[in-house]
Structure formats: C-alpha cells, structure tokens
Amino acid sequence: MKKKILISIVGPTAVGKTATAIELAKQFEAEIISSDSRQFYKEISIGTAKPTADELAEIPHHFINNLSISESYNASFFEDQVIEFLNSYFKTNDVAIMCGGSGMYVNAVLKGFDSEIPTANERLRTELNSKYQEFGLSYLQNILEEIDPICFECIDIQNSKRLIRAIEICKITGKSNAEIKKGEAKQRPFNTIEIGLELPRPFLYEKINQRVDLMLRQGLVEEVKSLQKHRNSNALKTVGYKETFDYLDGIYTLEECTEKIKTNSRRYAKRQLTWFKRNQELEWFYPRDINKISKYIRTIIEQQ
16 A cells, blocks of 8 residues: 655745645645744734635645744644644545745654754753843854854744754754754655755745735734734744834834845745755755646656
C-alpha cells in the first residue's frame, strides 16, 4: 500500500504560496495546513496576509485562527498537533498540503524537533532582556550576528524574543542554532514532497511593496490600534506590527512607517530565502508554473 503524501510549499513572504496551495489542493483533493506562525492567531489578520474568506471557503484550512495571542505556543507544540491531525486526516485522505514561510515550524513537522534544545536559562534571559531595554534591538542583533551569523541571516531579527532565544541556545550549548536543531530526522508514517516558490528579486520586492500598500488600505493601522493591550505579545513583535506601533507612538510618520514595513519585509524575505535555500530536498518553481509543479508532484507519487 502506498504511503500517504504531505506536500510542503514554502517560500518568501508575498511570493504566492496561498494561491498555489489552493490550486494544488483542488487538483489533488487535499486540505491545507498553515505553517505560517502568525496566521495561527485569531486577533491578527491584515498584517499576516491570511487567506481571504473566499479562499478559506474554497478549500478547508487548518491551523488558522486556532489560537489567541495571549496563548504560549512554539514549534514543538505545532509538531505534536500537526502530526496528531495528520494521523486522523490520513485515515480518509491520501494527500495533505502544508503551506507557509515559517521555516522552523515547517522543519518541526517534516524532520521533527530536536529534544536536545535547552530550556530557558532564567538568569541569562533576565540579563539579555535588561540589555535589550537599555540598548535596544540593535544590541541583540549585533550579539547574534557575531556568535551565530547563519542564524542571524535566517530569523526575524525584528523580533526581540526570537533573538534572545537564539542567543540563549548558543551561549548555553556552545553550538550554533543550526548544529543544535538539525538532529536526526524523525521517521514519519507519510512521504513528503517539498516545493519551494521563488520569483526574480525585483518582481518579489514589487509584490511585497504592493502587499504592504494593500494592508494599509485594508486597515492595518486600525487593527494595530485594537491590539494595544497585547503589544508585548511575541506574535506582535514582527514586521508590520512593530513599525505600526512605532507610528502610533509618534516615532514615525505614516509615510515613514510604510517605508519601514516595506524595507523590513524585503529583508525578512531575503532571510527566508537564505533559510530555505539551505534545504537540498526542495524543488524550486515560479508560482505561475502550476502545471510544472503538478506534473512534478504526480511523477513523485507514481514513483513511490
């Protein structure tokens, strides 16, 4: 009996992952799992570019709007919950699609989360938080860039909590984040097909700029205003929300805020590509080449 199939679709922000996943889901009679770590949270929609109501109605989506930003969550929890979901889902379905750009969450499902990752060191975390409050985000960025330049190129360096966690891992273990997280892949009861989406850099950056303009027209500022009491949540220390909070605090004009979001989104996309390009198992396509992607997937399925 052939194994069930999980198709993983990754790529940088704004490249077109959602539309591609929906089209493939129609062709392969599949449902979609979101592996975008911000789309889990029901309070934030505009700044996370969640699928629209029409898109959600076309194909069943899972792990979207399933958490509150007041809840604690991480890639290890995601791994456990997705594997539990797939064990049930594959009893009646042959193919599932996982779509998103959060590399650590994708790897947690495909490879497993390494049990050697250390728990938090409260003394070190308190010290780093104190330095962050005194010297700002650039202090954390400079430390991580010095002790783990590969990780610095991959993670969201606008997120202070993720920077602190990455620094903790290096200092506690004496290893880079890549060394401690690679581990040995867990055996899964399904096969995986890994698809990467990319565009020529100028086209991707233009799509990012257009998406930011659309988010502002849709009401990003109003969404962020409604989240003031949650502004210290880890989910909001990310591109789009951080800059908009600064605008509301009077640090930037709206025009400056818009340009900051565009710039930081482009930088984030570059870091995502750095992360994913290290994975030799990914087959890369342009989003518009849906027929080529579909043919590639069918060939892999037929060969198993």
